[in-house]
Amino acid sequence: MEVRASARYIRVAPRKARLVVDIVRGMDVDKALQQLNFSPKKAAKPLMKLVQSAVANAEHNFDLKRDNLYIKQLLVNDGATLKGWTPRAFGRETQIRKRTSHFG
Numbered sequence: 411m412e413v414r415a416s417a418r419y420i421r422v423a424p425r426k427a428r429l430v431v432d433i434v435r436g437m438d439v440d441k442a443l444q445q446l447n448f449s450p451k452k453a454a455k456p457l458m459k460l461v462q463s464a465v466a467n468a469e470h471n472f473d474l475k476r477d478n479l480y481i482k483q484l485l486v487n488d489g490a491t492l493k494g495w496t497p498r499a500f501g502r503e504t505q506i507r508k509r510t511s512h513f514g
Contacts, residue, residue: 411472411474412482413464413467413468413471413472413474413479414464414467414514415460415461415463415464415467415514416460416512416513416514417456417457417459417460417463417512417513417514418489418512418513419489419490419510419511419512420453420456420489420510420511420512420513421508421510422452422453422456422509422510422511423509423511424486424487424488424489424509424511426451426452426453427453427457427486427511427513428486429451429453430446430449430451430453430454430457431453431457431484431485431486431513433445433449434446434457434461434481434484435481435483435484436480436481436482437480437481438479438480438481439461439465439476439479439480439481440476442461442481443458443461443462446458446461453511456513457513460513461481465479484513484514485513485514486511486512486513487511487512487514488509488510488511488512489509489510489511489512490510491507491508491509491510492507492508492509492510493505493506493507493508494506494508
């Protein structure tokens with residue numbers, strides 16, 4: 411049985427979030443949560459909440475045991491990009507792109 415959870419518009423660039431996701435993909439749930447708890451990356455906290463949400467969905471909705479759960483698939487896709495401007499030399503401006511991620 412496959413249980414899903416998703417988190418959208420997380421304010422971490424997808425390229426940086428994939429570094430954390432690649433570490434925990436395929437792990438048991440308890441090991442993955444332990445790994446995320448000690449990770450210094452910014453993407454670790456929202457990813458930890460996502461894994462906890464998936465575990466809660468599995469236990470509550472499907473009556474599955476926590477001991478049997480593992481992370482089968484974990485994706486990070488590009489979300490919407492927030493755009494802004496910052497002043498530069500000689501009266502010019504440069505675009506700032508604040509990227510977001512969709513975890514699933």
